[in-house]
Amino acid sequence: MIRLELVGLDSSALCPVGSGHFLTLKTAHAFQQMAQAAQNEGIPIAIASSYRSFDRQSLIWNRKFRGEAPVFDSNSIAINNWHQLSDEARIFFILRWSALPGASRHHWGTDLDIYASSLLPPGQKLQLISSEYDEKGYFGILTQWLDEHMHEFGFFRPYATDQGGVAPEPWHISYYEEAVQFQELLTVEMLEELFIRNPVDGQNTILQLLPTIWERFIINIFGKNSL
Numbered sequence: 265m266i267r268l269e270l271v272g273l274d275s276s277a278l279c280p281v282g283s284g285h286f287l288t289l290k291t292a293h294a295f296q297q298m299a300q301a302a303q304n305e306g307i308p309i310a311i312a313s314s315y316r317s318f319d320r321q322s323l324i325w326n327r328k329f330r331g332e333a334p335v336f337d338s339n340s341i342a343i344n345n346w347h348q349l350s351d352e353a354r355i356f357f358i359l360r361w362s363a364l365p366g367a368s369r370h371h372w373g374t375d376l377d378i379y380a381s382s383l384l385p386p387g388q389k390l391q392l393i394s395s396e397y398d399e400k401g402y403f404g405i406l407t408q409w410l411d412e413h414m415h416e417f418g419f420f421r422p423y424a425t426d427q428g429g430v431a432p433e434p435w436h437i438s439y440y441e442e443a444v445q446f447q448e449l450l451t452v453e454m455l456e457e458l459f460i461r462n463p464v465d466g467q468n469t470i471l472q473l474l475p476t477i478w479e480r481f482i483i484n485i486f487g488k489n490s491l
């Protein structure tokens with residue numbers, strides 16, 4: 265049976281946290297406390313992305329799969345022979361940077377992408393790339409603050425390092441206590457049922473590869489052996 269709140273098809277239990285963002289009540293509370301603490305030290309944390317629905321993730325997925333939006337390799341270089349690639353190759357390239365619809369941690373309301381708007385240089389748009397968050401990047405001070413303090417508020421980075429699955433995402437934080445519960449409830453079988461009912465581009469190949477995708481991209485998060 266599909267649990268709708270695990271796969272981005274039911275957000276009714278989430279609460280608004282401003283600017284169109286939604287989180288679970290507990291995550292929102294923990295985030296607000298953390299943001300206040302950071303603000304007190306002169307680092308105003310802003311949300312770039314929070315809850316994302318299955319439909320929204322499908323739209324992102326399908327645009328990339330069809331070659332309507334750029335897909336990047338591991339060196340952040342846009343792939344230019346997209347239409348010559350097999351479905352399987354496309355799927356693995358997309359998964360480096362975008363989650364499979366139904367399997368995004370952003371479906372849960374426990375995960376968010378954050379930045380510090382006041383640290384962006386004038387005229388600079390947020391890109392969500394690692395160099396912005398490096399020690400020498402303009403969000404370096406935010407990264408350092410999170411390294412030191414986010415655990416006090418219950419947050420961790422599921423994509424802290426490159427484990428051969430999702431590329432490192434220093435901007436993506438997760439409220440451990442609740443996210444771990446969502447993760448435990450989600451199953452490969454649930455995703456299979458979801459795709460049969462809600463097709464996305466590359467459907468048949470996704471279904472064939474699902475056990476591999478599951479191991480490499482969905483449960484392969486930082487510190488999984490200690491979770």
Ligand SMILES: [Zn+2]
Pocket residue numbers: 313370376377433435436
């Ligand atoms: Zn994210």
